Amino acid sequence: MADLSRLTVFVGVDGGATKTLAVSADAKGNVIGVGESGPSNYHVVGLDGAVKNINESIRQSLAPLKREVADVVTLGLAGMDTRHDFEVFEREAVSRILGRRVFVRHDAEIALVGATRGEPGVMVIAGTGSVAGARNRRGEYARCGGWGYVVGDEGSAYFLGREALRAVLWAYDGRGEQTVLTEKVMEALNISSPDEIMRKVYVEKMSVHEIARLAPLVTEAARNG
Amino acid sequence: MADLSRLTVFVGVDGGATKTLAVSADAKGNVIGVGESGPSNYHVVGLDGAVKNINESIRQSLAPLKREVADVVTLGLAGMDTRHDFEVFEREAVSRILGRRVFVRHDAEIALVGATRGEPGVMVIAGTGSVAGARNRRGEYARCGGWGYVVGDEGSAYFLGREALRAVLWAYDGRGEQTVLTEKVMEALNISSPDEIMRKVYVEKMSVHEIARLAPLVTEAARNG
Numbered sequence: 155m156a157d158l159s160r161l162t163v164f165v166g167v168d169g170g171a172t173k174t175l176a177v178s179a180d181a182k183g184n185v186i187g188v189g190e191s192g193p194s195n196y197h198v199v200g201l202d203g204a205v206k207n208i209n210e211s212i213r214q215s216l217a218p219l220k221r222e223v224a225d226v227v228t229l230g231l232a233g234m235d236t237r238h239d240f241e242v243f244e245r246e247a248v249s250r251i252l253g254r255r256v257f258v259r260h261d262a263e264i265a266l267v268g269a270t271r272g273e274p275g276v277m278v279i280a281g282t283g284s285v286a287g288a289r290n291r292r293g294e295y296a297r298c299g300g301w302g303y304v305v306g307d308e309g310s311a312y313f314l315g316r317e318a319l320r321a322v323l324w325a326y327d328g329r330g331e332q333t334v335l336t337e338k339v340m341e342a343l344n345i346s347s348p349d350e351i352m353r354k355v356y357v358e359k360m361s362v363h364e365i366a367r368l369a370p371l372v373t374e375a376a377r378n379g
Numbered sequence: 380m381a382d383l384s385r386l387t388v389f390v391g392v393d394g395g396a397t398k399t400l401a402v403s404a405d406a407k408g409n410v411i412g413v414g415e416s417g418p419s420n421y422h423v424v425g426l427d428g429a430v431k432n433i434n435e436s437i438r439q440s441l442a443p444l445k446r447e448v449a450d451v452v453t454l455g456l457a458g459m460d461t462r463h464d465f466e467v468f469e470r471e472a473v474s475r476i477l478g479r480r481v482f483v484r485h486d487a488e489i490a491l492v493g494a495t496r497g498e499p500g501v502m503v504i505a506g507t508g509s510v511a512g513a514r515n516r517r518g519e520y521a522r523c524g525g526w527g528y529v530v531g532d533e534g535s536a537y538f539l540g541r542e543a544l545r546a547v548l549w550a551y552d553g554r555g556e557q558t559v560l561t562e563k564v565m566e567a568l569n570i571s572s573p574d575e576i577m578r579k580v581y582v583e584k585m586s587v588h589e590i591a592r593l594a595p596l597v598t599e600a601a602r603n604g
Binding site for chain 2: 197235236237238239296297298299301302304305306316319320323327328329347349350351352353355356357365
């Protein structure tokens with residue numbers, strides 16, 4: 155067995171609003187270990203919370219080596235949306251991360267590199283939110299979208315769910331055509347009249363995820379014409 | 380002077396999320412008094428809070444008569460958006476209102492009747508939100524829109540403000556044309572790059588009213604071509 159203590163260890167971290175995943179590997183890409191911890195979107199858990207969870211996931215991924223610090227850590231973090239975010243994170247958090255060299259990236263960028271294995275390419279992610287990222291041959295990265303559920307995320311599950319609710323209300327107040335969505339949405343929300351959407355959205359304060367969960371009704375309705 | 384104690388007194392109440400206004404009058408429409416108190420949208424202040432503020436405004440409007448109870452009270456209340464809202468309010472709040480007979484209406488309906496003086500008509504209200512209401516010759520009322528900032532309020536100030544933010548981000552990430560809105564919005568928000576809209580909207584959590592306040596930038600930009 156090689157002398158693991160002298161191995162150069164790389165850790166990749168995928169940090170989101172729900173959980174953080176870390177994978178450690180050697181320079182050839184052989185996986186050494188994995189780690190998982192809580193959220194590391196600093197807008198959600200704060201800088202201290204993000205550092206704590208990132209380090210916990212790194213520690214777990216390094217456990218097979220009995221080491222506490224990686225040589226190179228690349229963080230792909232949700233919430234790194236503006237230059238300001240990078241400045242804040244790099245100034246106040248990076249020095250506390252368990253890596254000798256630490257790189258901070260937007261989570262869509264690491265997903266793109268993962269999907270293309272570093273080759274030039276374009277990736278569109280449409281989940282609860284939506285964002286597109288691209289890298290060219292010179293390694294330059296650009297993104298488009300990913301501006302969140304209030305002013306962006308066109309085509310995302312939240313966007314589709316919200317437009318489904320709007321379509322049901324338009325059919326109800328006479329501005330839109332009757333569609334199968336009315337019945338499907340009422341069934342999904344367990345309501346008996348479209349105007350009860352108001353109670354669901356504003357009184358019970360449906361979350362972004364709950365609205366996003368209506369998106370399959372739209373794709374199903376579209377599939378059935 | 381007539382015997383005021385035997386007068387039949389009508390009170391009209393306009394209750395919103397910010398304040399409640401009451402006006403008392405006799406059967407001929409002569410104004411007796413006015414009252415003003417805090418919010419009476421029950422989604423904002425609860426049923427007890429709504430009753431308390433409505434009664435306070437009624438009391439003030441009746442002060443010139445030294446009476447505590449009106450003969451007829453019509454409440455035009457914000458937040459009465461669904462059948463469920465009317466059921467809840469009529470079951471748990473109406474009996475405590477200081478009127479022998481109490482009618483509950485949506486605030487857009489009383490605004491329409493006020494604007495048309497009871498004649499048939501259509502009214503479109505476009506403020507922070509948007510709603511249209513209409514009454515025909517038989518006194519039947521119908522409304523359209525008014526479904527709130529998440530799934531409705533098309534054409535409202537919030538809607539215009541949100542679309543302005545979206546247009547600035549589209550121009551920034553390459554999906555849209557450069558327009559004068561970019562400069563105007565950055566100036567209004569006191570930011571130096573469009574991506575800082577993210578911080579304003581999601582971290583500092585711009586309110587519906589703050590986003591609505593951007594609407595004049597859109598009308599101004601449109602006026603200047």
